[in-house]
Amino acid sequence: MKPPAFDYHVPTGIKETVSLLAELGEEAKVIAGGQSLVPMLALRLAVFEHLVDLRDVAGLRGIEHRDDAVWVGAATTQATIERSAELAAAVPLLTRATPLIGHFQIRNRGTIGGSLAHADAAAEYPAVVLALDAMLEAESPGGTRSIPATGFFTGLWGTELAADEILTGITFPLWQGRSGFAIEEFARRHGDFAIAGATVAVRLDDEDRVSRCGIGLFGLGPAAQRASAVETEVTGRPVAGISATEVGQAAMSDLDSVPSDLHGPAAYRKRVGAAMVARAWERAVGEARDV
Template sequence: MKPAAFEYHAPGTVEESVHLLAELGDEAKLIAGGQSLMPMLSLRLAVFEHLVDLRRVTGLRGIERRDGVVWVGAATTQAKIERSAELAETVPLLARATPLIGHFQIRNRGTLGGSLAHADAAAEYPAVALTLDAEFEAVSPRGSRTIRAAEFFTGLWSTALDEDEVLTGITFPVRTARSGFAIEELARRHGDFAIAGATIAVELDDVDRVARCAIGLFGLGPSAWRAHALEEALTGRAAADIVAADVGRDAVAPLDSVPSDLHGPAAYRTRVGAAMVARAWQRAVEEARHG
């Protein structure tokens, strides 16, 4: 199939983009890399009268170190993130998640901001952003604002962005000493969306107690999810006393909206999710201990 007819717009600045969105209202849709939107348009799962292409907009690409955080432009391609030595060192969870996204052809066009704004429940980047407490910069005709990752994802394919807002960049905290990160997922084939996955960030103190931790889950509900209660329970405990399998079991225990589909029933996804959390926890703690 082919997309329904639409009018194409290619603004050159963020200001032009947001004013177009304000003028066109809900009849318009932003397109970045197009790796999620174009298949939906071609199958006519989505129809818009106007497409606003961000590829020519200046100031939306790049990777910059800024006062204890790393800023990544929303239009930065996944391929650039994958190749970035800076991100591999400072935001390793983002770098490690990227090769799991689709195939290299998709990553050559797909963007960080596009994936986050699409907010697919089985995608890696939303879980990474939640786990790392990333912050989202958005611009509208009313000015700019910052949205915390915990407030950004509101449901399946739904975010806190207003209709006339453009996501311009995302900031991630720089890794600290004695920290470890891991992502684990199970997919039918490499490049497929995950049946279930987990993202872990752990920081240990000088005597190997958990100083901070974050446990993210994806593919197990309408959006990526953080196991905040479990994180609080693990903080302050000796890492050697924590059983990874118990972390996995307790992480998925509160889930009440695990989907059932052709890839497997909810009970299967839940068991897979627990196993992914356990594996990721073990790897992250090991990295925090030994680097």
């Protein structure tokens, strides 16, 4: 199938882009890398009268150190993130998650902002920004605002972005000290969306107590989510007394919207999810202890 006809717009500046979106209203859709949107259009699962392409918009690409954080432009491709030695050192969880996204052809075109704005519940990047306490920057005709990752995802393919807003960048705070990071996911084949997955970031103090913790979950609900109750429970405790298996099981205990589909019932996804959290916890703690 082919998509229905639409008008195609290629603005070159951020202000021009958001003004155009405000003018066109609900009939317009932003396209970045197009790796999710184009198949949906081709199958006529989505129909829009206008597509606004961000490919030529200046100021949406790049990787920059800013004080105690790293900024990544929303239109930065996943392939650029995967190859960046700077990000591998400063935000290792982001780099480690990237090879799990589709295949290299997809990562050559797909962007970090496109993935986050699409907000697929089984995608890796939403769980990464949740675990790392990232801030998402959005621009509209009314100005710029910063949205905490914990308040960005609202449901299935839903975000806090307004119709006339675009993501311009993501700011990742640097995790200093004895920190470790891991991502684990289970998929039928490499490149498939995950049946269940987890991201873990953990920091230990000098006495091997958990001083900071972030656990992101994906494939386990209508949107990526954070295991906040478990994070609170383990923070301040000696890491030697924390069972990875118990962390995994506890992370599943508060989930009430786990999907049942052709990949398996909700109970199966929760068992897989508990195992992914446990594996990621063990790897992250092991790395933090070695620092």
